[in-house]
Amino acid sequence: MAGKFKIAAWVTVGVLTGALATLQLQAMARNAVSPLPLEELQQFAAVYGLIKADYFEPVEGKKLVHDAISGMVNSLDPHSEYLDQKSFKEFRESTSGKFVGVGIEITAEDGLVKVVSPIEGSPAAHAGIQAGDLITRIDDTPVKGLPLNQAVKLMRGKPGTKVTLTILRKSENRTFNVTVTREEIHVQSVRGKMVAPGSAWVRITQFQSDTLPDFTRKIEDFYKQDPKLKGIVLDLRNDPGGLLESAVGVASVFLPRDVVIVSTRGQIPEANVSYRNTPSDYSRTPGDNPLEGLPAGVKTVRLVVLVNGGSASASEIVTGALKDYKRAVVMGTQTFGKGSVQTVLPLGPDTALKLTTARYYTPNGESIQAKGITPNYFVDPLPTGDPYAALRMREVDYKNQIGTGVEASDSSSVKEALRKQEEARRLLEAEIEKDPNKFPKLPEYGSKEDWQMEQALNYLEGKPVVTAKMVADAQEKNAKPPAPTSSAGPVQKPAPAPRPAKPDSK
Template sequence: MPTPHIPRPRPRTLLGVGIGVIIGAGLSFTVAVYADKERSGVPLEEIQTFSQVFGLIKSDYVDPASDKKLMEGAINGMVSALDPHSAYLNPKEFKEMEVFTDGKFGGLGIEVTADHGIIKVVAPIDGTPAAKAGIQPGDLIVKIDGKAVQGMSLQETVDMMRGKPGSKITLTILRPHQNQPLTLTLIRAIIKVQSVRAFLLAPGYGYIRISQFQDNTGAETRRAVEGLEKEAGGHLKGLILDLRNNPGGVLGAGVETANTFLNHGLIVYTKGRIADSDMQFKASGPDYLHGAPLIVLINGGSASAAEIVTGALKDDGRALVLGQRSFGKGSVQTVMPLSNGGALKLTTALYFTPAGCSIQSQGIVPNVEVQPANAQLRALDGDLLKESELHGVLKAPSECAKLTPQYTLALPAGAEAKAPTALTQSEKQDAEAALSESITQKPDLAKDYQLREALAILQDKQVPVQVGKETVEERIPLPKAVGQ
């Protein structure tokens, strides 16, 4: 499904997690120019103060400062004061963003955001230099090629991480539960992201991993379902859709992916201040899975478009959601081209699931809560950054804020011990390798507890459910597709 038309010059609506700051505007520093606009709410007193500060910097600052530098800095400050995801893109950055959403770009393959001047990792993208180097959600990037990033804008750090394919870059990161910083050397590459991977986990039971949402992800998902059906002899008994650590992407791709498994029903709707920011996206079908049971896997690194897909399939009763509460990025960024060839990425609305639940800063609550069985993996999961922790985050009141999982799966015997507060380097590497392998290669059910339990539920087997302090073996019912 293509990105919806909006009657403004807005080529694309995105759901990725933030980049940062600026708008283009002309500004005269005389009150007279604005006098006729006083009735329009123009803040004359604040503009006078701005003009005064601008003049003092031009005349008294120790080094000469160009008008362009000062104006861009001022605009940066204005936009960054709004929320973590509004951003100005200069012509070069705007062009790179368009290449990124097409699935081919240069760099490391890492999704980052800024919080109080700190660069935090939301998620590495499967199969990229960042993922292969062991970078994990929750990592803090403190230096790039030995240069401290404290005080830099998010866009400046992104620009530093991009570069000529084949060139080396050194990142110094701080990781929760670890006392010493890590120094990682990566090789930049042209990132050709394979957003969809598909395997048969057992005869008749399929698995699709979506690492992020690009323009072609919806079509690739449909082809993956058809390929799995053919491999299964023409019929799938059930499917697991893995959206763990999926940082989001293009709105239309998320809507199209949800539509792959729905015959009808609401997928998502938006609310904003202006009329054309209120939109609804409905499913048109057909359900390519033909009503076979569906389970969606999420965790704290599942964000934006991944949350829209999950919320739609959960609220429409099409899928059982299993894992941990998602990231909580439920705001709409509209990309508005500017006359200088750049663009303003501005938050214009919030997303709501079919049941009327706001995703923003709250995330999607799974039907079945499952914590990783491995103590190290549980520690990593606890380190995942949440939207609600970001500086300046938008809050969205919701009647759904108090939702809780219907079931909690008990951890296997021997896995109940509390996660350690400090992990050794070896333990961290083992945990990272297990997590990376579980989402980039054909999954190993022996290592991936969450996936193993999802398959058991899909096969109508009993699983260990926590009831108070007791563990009860029982079957968890799966939603049935409407009309099947």
């Protein structure tokens, strides 16, 4: 990265809930600056003065300016943002994978906070908190109905401070308190295991600064366990993104040297860049190559990428590159569709402007903005489908998203699609509220009940893959009067293992 920019900081990609797509460029003074709209600025000053003088109670001037800047930036698109001191600090934490807290991965369940797993070596793990535990109170605050992000904020704090968690452990039918001392936590973004003879599963939860070295170590570990590894499932489901250089590096693990992984195009010259499978584009340390020493077989091993509507930005960069070069089969559901890049421009030591400066393009020159990546095999999270599909927000659902560059974000077809999606979402929310027990819980990723991973393994092992369309056809067929004879349920034979495409001559 250092070879591309004089000032190299972070290069991140993601969605609103994760590390957002960010490209740290050099802040350069422009020779040609658009003239300031003096009349409008005078009007702004007049409004500011009237509020300060005539509002029914005093208003802090700093707050008025902050809100004015935020409104100006937020109106542009969903991902441009003014980062105040607190937001800038949280942003830097999200890209580093480090924060101060108790060290648990959580999700929401029945209005409570469920522990997915304690992070190894964390205060929570030392305190005996287990996967499956439900948190009912955080200090004196009941968790029931509390938004998940608020629960996270309550558990975070300064190092050395204590927080008391009330735990409901259903397996033991008891409730008890645990007092945990907060520490700096390092989030492991890569985990994986051998899931079948000759087949491995590796999951990336977010592309962080240490994701690439962790990922390569995991790949090396797989080959130590089975030198004749036949297939890998790369799980990017619900991965909101992260550091672009990490995404370039992960894709490069499986692709030929020097091929284009992703390119960006924008108004300023610095935003027009191609990122390739070369150490200078994915290594954080000049002269270092984290991919050195990887087994040669990783370039040809059968590969399946699992994605869904929560796979965004950096995840889509990896998926798009592996799909365009026909190096992997993509399985799951349509991805999020965030194909824009933001530049973080520091305004001072503690504040910054995050501004959309470019769209990014897959190696074939395709923009996935507001479209996402279409899987080779559509496979829902359950054999019966995806009962929560209508609830999932995607880039196209944001009214002020920037569009593809071909079709405007406010075109009639986009508006009609949004209207139908919103109606479906409203109906499903009403149905869930009426009878929440009617809807099944989705399986944990990587578990034996994980239907999408089961189909990925079927592909790797040369077995039939059951796709969403085939399930729907079978259900429709079963709903009709029985025919005189019957046949086996529909399946789809896997295609031959894809081979790496030759580098694009462009």
